[in-house]
Amino acid sequence: MPFDLMLRDTRLPDGRTGVDIGIKGGSIAAVEPGLPAEGAGQVVDCAGALVSPPFVDAHFHMDATLSLGQPRLNISGTLLEGIALWGELKPHLTQEAVIERALRYCDLAVAQGIGAIRSHVDVCDDRLLAVEALLEVRRRVAPYLTLQLVAFPQDGLYRAPNAEANLLRALDMGVDVVGGIPHFERTMADGAASVRRLCEIAAARGLPVDLHCDETDDPLSRHIETLAAETHRLGLGGRVAGSHLTSMHSMDNYYVSKLIPLIAEAGVAAIANPLINIAIQGRHDTYPKRRGLTRVPELMAAGVTVGLGHDCVMDPWYSLGSADMLDVAHMAVHVAQMTGLEGMARCFDAVTVNAAAILGLEGYGLAPGCRADLVVLQAADPIEAIRLKATRLFVLRAGRVIARTPPRQTALSLPGRPASIAPEFTAAR
Numbered sequence: 510m511p512f513d514l515m516l517r518d519t520r521l522p523d524g525r526t527g528v529d530i531g532i533k534g535g536s537i538a539a540v541e542p543g544l545p546a547e548g549a550g551q552v553v554d555c556a557g558a559l560v561s562p563p564f565v566d567a568h569f570h571m572d573a574t575l576s577l578g579q580p581r582l583n584i585s586g587t588l589l590e591g592i593a594l595w596g597e598l599k600p601h602l603t604q605e606a607v608i609e610r611a612l613r614y615c616d617l618a619v620a621q622g623i624g625a626i627r628s629h630v631d632v633c634d635d636r637l638l639a640v641e642a643l644l645e646v647r648r649r650v651a652p653y654l655t656l657q658l659v660a661f662p663q664d665g666l667y668r669a670p671n672a673e674a675n676l677l678r679a680l681d682m683g684v685d686v687v688g689g690i691p692h693f694e695r696t697m698a699d700g701a702a703s704v705r706r707l708c709e710i711a712a713a714r715g716l717p718v719d720l721h722c723d724e725t726d727d728p729l730s731r732h733i734e735t736l737a738a739e740t741h742r743l744g745l746g747g748r749v750a751g752s753h754l755t756s757m758h759s760m761d762n763y764y765v766s767k768l769i770p771l772i773a774e775a776g777v778a779a780i781a782n783p784l785i786n787i788a789i790q791g792r793h794d795t796y797p798k799r800r801g802l803t804r805v806p807e808l809m810a811a812g813v814t815v816g817l818g819h820d821c822v823m824d825p826w827y828s829l830g831s832a833d834m835l836d837v838a839h840m841a842v843h844v845a846q847m848t849g850l851e852g853m854a855r856c857f858d859a860v861t862v863n864a865a866a867i868l869g870l871e872g873y874g875l876a877p878g879c880r881a882d883l884v885v886l887q888a889a890d891p892i893e894a895i896r897l898k899a900t901r902l903f904v905l906r907a908g909r910v911i912a913r914t915p916p917r918q919t920a921l922s923l924p925g926r927p928a929s930i931a932p933e934f935t936a937a938r
């Protein structure tokens with residue numbers, strides 16, 4: 510039976526070359542060299558370019574994205590001013606505006622080869638306006654982008670009035686994941702209590718957990734310890750993630766030597782947000798300034814699933830960003846000093862397979878039977894993709910091309926030299 514679409518002459522992240530990918534009925538039907546092209550509905554010659562399953566953003570805030578400057582800019586650059594600024598904007602949000610910004614961001618994300626996003630949505634507004642808006646966005650983008658929503662009590666489960674009731678209402682409305690922010694509660698005890706309560710809610714409802722956890726430079730912010738213990742106690746392993754975990758950067762090494770095995774034993778995943786962590790952490794330091802990124806290579810070495818998130822794009826916390834998970838991986842390589850070949854490859858995994866595992870995406874991958882959600886990159890391998898933040902030549906969803914970008918190429922006209930093409934963009938090989 511001929512294929513609906515065939516990607517010819519691809520290179521795979523595991524290093525296999527000259528591989529054809531045959532697609533039928535929205536799924537990958539075959540992955541091997543020399544597949545027959547006769548009768549195929551469409552043949553895309555990849556000329557040795559890298560093909561990967563799509564990028565997955567494990568941590569984002571779609572209710573705030575693209576709101577930069579509303580109502581003003583974050584002057585201090587701190588997390589706390591960002592939260593205050595978001596608080597100023599919240600009363601003025603309209604459902605239409607949230608939907609419009611979110612849909613615009615989803616277009617940008619798809620163009621950049623993102624196939625799934627886990628977005629936190631603030632539930633500390635009694636109107637739950639952003640929840641309703643993003644549920645509508647989730648429904649509208651479903652044919653081309655998987656959107657997973659986390660009920661996020663931005664102002665604290667116990668610190669903000671009605672936060673727990675609102676969170677439960679949001680879950681009743683169909684939000685997918687239980688969120689939290691223990692380090693923002695009034696006391697360490699309240700933070701630990703919020704972790705326990707949120708895990709119990711998730712256990713009772715059979716839902717995943719993803720907490721903003723210890724997003725601080727305070728080495729004594731140890732809510733990840735409680736999160737691991739509660740995950741263990743309630744048997745939630747495999748569906749719990751700690752996002753940020755930046756306090757781990759500043760923790761005492763002896764304590765961490767106990768903590769990381771507890772995280773691994775509990776089956777808690779870690780989500781780092783390198784662009785935001787390097788921009789926001791260390792703001793209370795003079796010099797030397799801490800990086801603030803959690804201990805990514807050490808967590809990975811212990812067997813913890815580590816994914817990366819973009820977190821923010823043009824919002825109260827971050828003025829930059831371009832929905833580019835290769836930009837995120839590029840920053841992780843530098844800040845975590847994962848510059849060896851193995852380390853860079855692991856950072857590519859963190860924005861693809863690891864993040865997909867954290868979201869629990871079904872049918873994600875490159876094997877026959879997986880969903881034909883793919884991205885063709887103008888790069889020879891994952892490391893070159895990170896180095897060049899490679900152009901996404903084709904983005905496929907369920908076997909259909911949904912975005913294409915011309916190859917990047919710079920023509921040189923150098924004095925005394927024949928016209929040529931700038932070398933780093935010459936070819937995939």
Ligand code: FE2
Binds near residue numbers: 570820
């Ligand atoms: Fe976040």
